[in-house]
Structure formats: C-alpha cells, structure tokens
Amino acid sequence: MANSHPCFAKTLLYTSPAHGGWGLVRVGMLVPESFQLFIAPAACGRHGAISAYQHGYKDRLAYYFLEEQDIISGSYEQQILQAVEQVLSRLAQKPQAILLFVTCIDDLMATDLESLTIELAQRFCGIDFSFCHMNPIRNESKLPPPAHIQQQIFRLLKSTDNQLSTVNCIGNLLPIDGQCELYSFLHSLGISQIKHISQCKTYAQFQTMATAACNLVLSPNGLAAAKRMKADLGIPYLELPVSYALDNIDQQYEQLQQALGKTSSMDLSVLRQQAEQEIAQTRQLLGDLPILLDGAAVAHPFALAWFLYQQGFSVAGVFAEQPTGQEKHYMQQILEYCPQIKIQPPRHPRTMLRSNQTQQALAIGFEAAYITQSRYVMDLLNDETMFGYHGVCKFMKMLRNSYISPNNLQDLINAYGLVI
Amino acid sequence: MLKIAIYGKGGIGKSTTTANLSAALSTMGYRVLQIGCDPKADSTKNLVGRSIPSVLEQLQKNPHGLTREDLVFPGFNSTFCVESGGPTPGIGCAGRGIITAFEKLEELGVYETYAPDIVFYDVLGDVVCGGFAMPMRDGYADYVFIVTSGEMMALYAATNIASAIKNFGKRNYAKLGGIILNQRNIANEQALTEQMAKEINSQLIASLPRDGIVQQAEAQCKTVVEAFPNSGMAACYQELASKVLEVCHG
Numbered sequence: 001m002a003n004s005h006p007c008f009a010k011t012l013l014y015t016s017p018a019h020g021g022w023g024l025v026r027v028g029m030l031v032p033e034s035f036q037l038f039i040a041p042a043a044c045g046r047h048g049a050i051s052a053y054q055h056g057y058k059d060r061l062a063y064y065f066l067e068e069q070d071i072i073s074g075s076y077e078q079q080i081l082q083a084v085e086q087v088l089s090r091l092a093q094k095p096q097a098i099l100l101f102v103t104c105i106d107d108l109m110a111t112d113l114e115s116l117t118i119e120l121a122q123r124f125c126g127i128d129f130s131f132c133h134m135n136p137i138r139n140e141s142k143l144p145p146p147a148h149i150q151q152q153i154f155r156l157l158k159s160t161d162n163q164l165s166t167v168n169c170i171g172n173l174l175p176i177d178g179q180c181e182l183y184s185f186l187h188s189l190g191i192s193q194i195k196h197i198s199q200c201k202t203y204a205q206f207q208t209m210a211t212a213a214c215n216l217v218l219s220p221n222g223l224a225a226a227k228r229m230k231a232d233l234g235i236p237y238l239e240l241p242v243s244y245a246l247d248n249i250d251q252q253y254e255q256l257q258q259a260l261g262k263t264s265s266m267d268l269s270v271l272r273q274q275a276e277q278e279i280a281q282t283r284q285l286l287g288d289l290p291i292l293l294d295g296a297a298v299a300h301p302f303a304l305a306w307f308l309y310q311q312g313f314s315v316a317g318v319f320a321e322q323p324t325g326q327e328k329h330y331m332q333q334i335l336e337y338c339p340q341i342k343i344q345p346p347r348h349p350r351t352m353l354r355s356n357q358t359q360q361a362l363a364i365g366f367e368a369a370y371i372t373q374s375r376y377v378m379d380l381l382n383d384e385t386m387f388g389y390h391g392v393c394k395f396m397k398m399l400r401n402s403y404i405s406p407n408n409l410q411d412l413i414n415a416y417g418l419v420i
Numbered sequence: 421m422l423k424i425a426i427y428g429k430g431g432i433g434k435s436t437t438t439a440n441l442s443a444a445l446s447t448m449g450y451r452v453l454q455i456g457c458d459p460k461a462d463s464t465k466n467l468v469g470r471s472i473p474s475v476l477e478q479l480q481k482n483p484h485g486l487t488r489e490d491l492v493f494p495g496f497n498s499t500f501c502v503e504s505g506g507p508t509p510g511i512g513c514a515g516r517g518i519i520t521a522f523e524k525l526e527e528l529g530v531y532e533t534y535a536p537d538i539v540f541y542d543v544l545g546d547v548v549c550g551g552f553a554m555p556m557r558d559g560y561a562d563y564v565f566i567v568t569s570g571e572m573m574a575l576y577a578a579t580n581i582a583s584a585i586k587n588f589g590k591r592n593y594a595k596l597g598g599i600i601l602n603q604r605n606i607a608n609e610q611a612l613t614e615q616m617a618k619e620i621n622s623q624l625i626a627s628l629p630r631d632g633i634v635q636q637a638e639a640q641c642k643t644v645v646e647a648f649p650n651s652g653m654a655a656c657y658q659e660l661a662s663k664v665l666e667v668c669h670g
Contacts, residue, residue, distance in 0.1 A: 107516070107519075108513055108515070108516050109549070109550050110515060110516070110519050110549070110550030110551050110553075110554060111550060112550070112553075112557055112558075112588075112591065114558070115557075115558065115588075115591040115592075115593075118591075119590075119591075142527065
C-alpha cells in the first residue's frame with residue numbers, strides 16, 4: 001500500500017477560523033525576561049502583533065519594518081544592529097535575551113545570522129541574542145518554524161560543567177499536569193527535579209535547564225532542539241512523544257529506566273488499570289457517537305484514532321496533514337482495517353465543501369469541530385499537559401465532560417486566542 | 421579538509437582553471453570534490469566528460485527522496501563532481517539556488533561520506549548577493565582565489581570580490597589566498613594585474629598563458645591535465661596546484 005493518500009495531493013489551501021495553535025510569538029515568549037524584535041515587512045507583522053496583544057505580550061515585542069530599499073541596498077544587516085540599539089534605548093528595563101525574528105525575505109537574502117549574533121553579543125554586552133524565523137515558506141522543510149523556534153530558544157542556554165539530577169521536558173508548550181505519575185516515577189529513579197521552560201520565572205532559572213542530566217522530548221517540535229542541546233551542551237535526550245496507547249506508555253516507562261540506568265520500584269500496573277477503567281467508562285457513555293479528531297489537538301492523530309478504534313470507540317474521521325514517521329504506519333492500519341474512517345486534510349478546500357455537517361458527533365480539536373459543525377467539542381490543543389496513564393485518564397474525563405457539558409466552539413477559540 | 425572558493429568575473433576562465441586544478445590535485449593523490457556554483461551548471465563538464473544534472477534539477481524531480489548518488493558524480497581520476505544549478509534564466513533567484521543546494525549537500529552528508537581532502541567551489545562572477553557570498557562563509561571555503569585577466573572589467577570584478585572578503589574580515593570568513601592571472605594577451609597584462617593585487621593587499625600567485633591547447637581539450641570534453649598531460653599548459657596547472665596548496669598550508 002502506498003505511503004500517501006490521494007487526499008494529500010498539493011492544492012490550494014483553505015484556512016479555517018479554527019486553525020492554528022500557539023504561534024511563534026507565544027512560543028518565544030516562554031523565555032523569561034526576553035524581548036522580541038521582528039525585522040520584517042509590515043504585512044508579516046500582523047498575525048504576531050494581534051497574537052501578542054491578545055496574550056498580553058505587547059510590551060515585550062517591537063517591529064522594525066523593512067522597506068524595499070533596505071532589502072536591495074544591502075543595508076539590512078546594519079539596520080538590524082540599529083534597530084536593536086533603538087529598542088534598548090527605549091526599554092526601561094534591559095531584557096536578558098532578545099529574540100530577533102526574520103521572515104521569508106531572509107531566506108532569499110541569505111543573511112549570515114550566525115555571524116550577526118556574534119556581532120550583536122559583542123556590541124550589546126550582557127544580552128543574549130537568538131535569531132528565529134517566522135518563515136512559512138519552510139513549513140514543509142525538515143526544520144519548519146515551530147521546530148526551529150524551539151531550537152533557537154534553547155540555544156540561549158549556556159554550556160556548564162554542572163550536571164545535576166534533573167531532567168527537562170521539552171517540545172511541549174505547557175508542563176505536564178502536576179498529578180501525572182511521571183513526576184513520582186522520575187523521583188523514584190533519583191531525579192530531583194523535572195523542569196519545563198514555562199515554569200522558569202527568571203532568565204537565571206531558565207539557564208539552569210543547561211544542567212539537566214537528560215531532555216525528555218514530548219513533542220516532535222522539540223526534537224531539533226534536543227539534538228542541538230546534545231551537540232552544544234552534552235545533554236542526552238529521549239524521545240517520549242505523548243501517547244494515549246497503554247502499551248506504548250508501558251514501553252515509554254521502560255525506556256526511561258533504561259535511559260537513566262536505574263530501575264523504579266513504582267508499581268504502574270494500578271495506574272494502567274485505572275486508565276483502562278476510564279476508557280471503559282467513557283466508551284459506555286459515548287456509545288456509538290461518532291468521534292472526529294484533528295492534528296492540532298494531538299501531535300499524533302492517526303495513532304490516537306487507531307487506538308480509540310481498537311478500544312471500541314466509533315471513530316468517524318481524522319482531519320490531519322500528510323503523516324510522517326510512525327504516523328504513516330497508523331494511517332495505513334486505518335486505511336486497511338477501518339476504511340470507514342474518513343481521512344481528510346483540514347486545509348483542503350474540498351474538506352469544507354463536502355457534506356461534513358455531522359452535527360451529532362464529538363470532535364477532539366477545534367478544527368475538526370469547525371469543519372464538521374459537531375455538537376460536542378473537546379477542548380484540547382497540542383496534547384497540552386498530557387502524559388502517561390494520568391494523561392489517558394485526563395483525556396477520557398475531558399471526552400466525557402465535553403459530552404455531558406457541551407462547549408461552545410467560538411468561546412473556546414476566543415479563550416485560546418487563536419489568530420488567523 | 422581544505423575548502424577553496426574560486427571567484428572571478430563571468431567568462432574569465434574560472435571553471436576551466438578550477439577543473440584543471442581539481443584534475444592536477446587528483447594526480448597528486450588528493451581526493452577532490454568540485455562544486456560548481458553557477459546556474460549554467462557547466463563547471464564540472466570537462467572533469468566528468470559530460471553535463472551532469474544539477475542539485476536543483478534533481479530536487480525538482482524528486483523533492484523528498486534524493487540520495488547522494490543523485491547529486492555527486494565521478495569525474496576524472498576519482499574526483500567527485502557536483503553542480504548546484506540555478507533557476508530558469510530570467511526568473512527565480514540564483515543566490516537562493518546556491519543556498520538550497522548547499523543545504524541539501526549537508527543534509528545528505530556529502531562531505532562526510534566522500535571525505536575529500538580538497539573541496540573547490542567554483543562561483544559565478546561577482547559577489548552580488550548573500551547566496552553568492554555563501555561559499556566564503558564560515559564553515560565553507562577557508563581560502564578564496566580570484567581568477568582574472570588584465571582587462572578592466574575583470575580587474576574591477578576582482579577588486580569587488582576582494583572588497584567583499586575584506587568587509588567580512590571580522591567574521592570568521594575565508595581569507596583571500598591570491599590572484600590567478602588567466603592571460604588574454606592584452607598589453608601590460610601582468611603589470612596591471614600585479615598592480616591590482618598590490619592595491620588589494622594580495623599577491624599574484626600564478627600567471628596562466630593563453631594556449632589553444634585548452635580549447636582543444638575542451639573540444640574533447642576534458643581538462644588539459646587529462647587530455648594533454650605532458651603539455652606545457654598541463655605543467656602550468658600542476659604548478660598552480662602546488663602553489664595553491666603552498667598558500668593554503670602557509
């Protein structure tokens with residue numbers, strides 16, 4: 001069977017009002033005491049500016065608008081230096097780090113950003129600089145913008161000889177739920193602290209992430225950052241993508257023990273049983289209610305669809321872009337064994353034109369809900385806060401709650417601050 | 421791994437000189453990789469004996485499944501040849517083409533796999549944009565050599581290239597290794613070129629005579645070093661190869 005599906009053929013794209021996620025500005029703002037300077041044509045700034053305003057970051061962001069003359073004259077690099085100077089002269093408090101965002105234009109100009117970073121650090125002592133790319137032209141590359149920005153924010157970490165018994169969770173944008181068994185499991189393996197960038201209140205605290213014994217990569221967007229941190233800081237990493245499949249979770253805890261070279265005395269079987277009970281309870285409540293899911297809600301929608309199908313849920317559709325890696329395998333399983341599950345890319349114009357108005361269905365994710373106008377919608381994006389058996393239990397509770405107390409999609413979109 | 425970029429005005433003989441340098445160094449026992457950075461994609465023609473598909477052409481045909489063997493072709497005496505290629509004349513961005521080609525070569529681990537002792541970047545004409553300056557950046561060429569004749573436009577282009585190298589001096593970019601005179605037999609050619617080299621604080625490292633044997637070799641799609649190994653011109657290229665190594669190794 002082919003790895004691809006005809007629905008993924010290249011075409012015009014439609015972007016629904018429910019499309020999106022954190023956006024690069026919001027991800028970059030995770031760096032405490034940092035400031036962002038966009039060097040871009042005015043039009044490129046719209047999305048980020050609205051997003052920053054909505055999320056209360058407008059005092060940490062500035063724009064230097066490029067004009068045609070700046071681009072053709074070669075004065076661009078010089079202008080970046082001047083723009084930084086201007087920004088610093090106007091800020092009451094000096095930031096610890098400045099993220100400089102360039103756009104697709106820079107991909108054509110080939111500015112030597114590495115050299116410019118060194119020059120900036122020499123000129124503005126005491127401030128760390130990192131260049132980030134808001135360049136959707138690279139969306140299909142091996143380092144698309146959501147992965148590149150994570151790499152660039154963690155490149156701000158400075159090498160240290162200290163290696164402590166801590167681990168970092170990277171890739172995920174919010175920390176794993178505090179009730180998750182991962183914390184106690186890691187403690188049982190001798191790990192004293194589990195760090196996430198969003199929990200660092202100061203830049204100094206953020207820098208302590210450089211002392212970690214290991215990076216746990218919970219989302220594919222964190223992998224490039226992990227590889228870079230291994231090369232630059234010597235921190236090994238372990239890929240533990242958020243999964244809701246119980247056997248996978250078992251394996252992940254095995255992998256963790258192997259990676260840290262210790263064995264845990266913690267009995268996880270009780271937690272697995274709880275997760276199984278939660279699944280059974282949810283299945284009983286939802287019955288044959290069609291379930292639809294999208295690739296913005298979870299990083300691995302095909303794996304989740306396959307798992308839910310195997311657990312007896314009535315999965316009706318997956319709205320996701322062309323899968324890569326292990327996701328291809330799950331898509332093939334779906335195509336082969338449950339062809340009734342519709343697979344559609346959410347931005348294909350026909351996805352909106354088809355009669356997707358299912359109404360009596362439950363959508364996991366805003367985009368699936370918008371496309372199908374489903375009555376029930378589960379409030380989940382980016383697998384936020386999920387991991388392990390606790391993640392499965394939480395996921396199932398959210399599924400049930402979204403059925404028992406239906407959410408209003410527009411309210412959810414507004415509350416989340418999605419910007420088109 | 422020694423990385424060298426050859427710059428100069430268009431049509432001045434960069435590719436001929438570079439291909440002969442690659443051939444000469446290969447006969448001295450070095451593993452050489454030559455990367456043509458010209459949208460015309462004809463830098464390595466005389467090393468391979470035919471035109472090879474460029475990285476950009478191959479990328480267009482097969483965006484996600486390229487292998488190293490699709491891009492790197494064997495040339496004379498176990499040299500390795502790559503052409504970055506460029507867009508359709510009149511549209512697109514040639515500079516971006518070079519960047520994309522370089523990124524692809526790195527992604528496929530070409531340098532590590534072929535492990536050349538010497539890499540030549542044969543770069544089109546003048547330094548006109550960031551893409552064409554790529555080969556002189558940190559991580560790419562260690563040294564730049566400029567091919568010129570004694571003609572005013574060629575000398576002007578050479579001065580521009582030297583000025584770009586100087587502008588980037590505080591960065592860890594390539595150093596200017598020297599000037600190679602590819603004679604056109606104009607009046608005072610050697611003196612004019614030496615004067616220019618002096619003005620840009622560089623040195624004339626070789627003066628290649630104008631010799632019809634170069635065209636004879638090209639007519640056979642070969643370098644002089646391959647087609648006429650015992651000729652005086654082949655000896656000139658061998659001497660140039662030794663001189664380039666001497667400059668680079670200090």
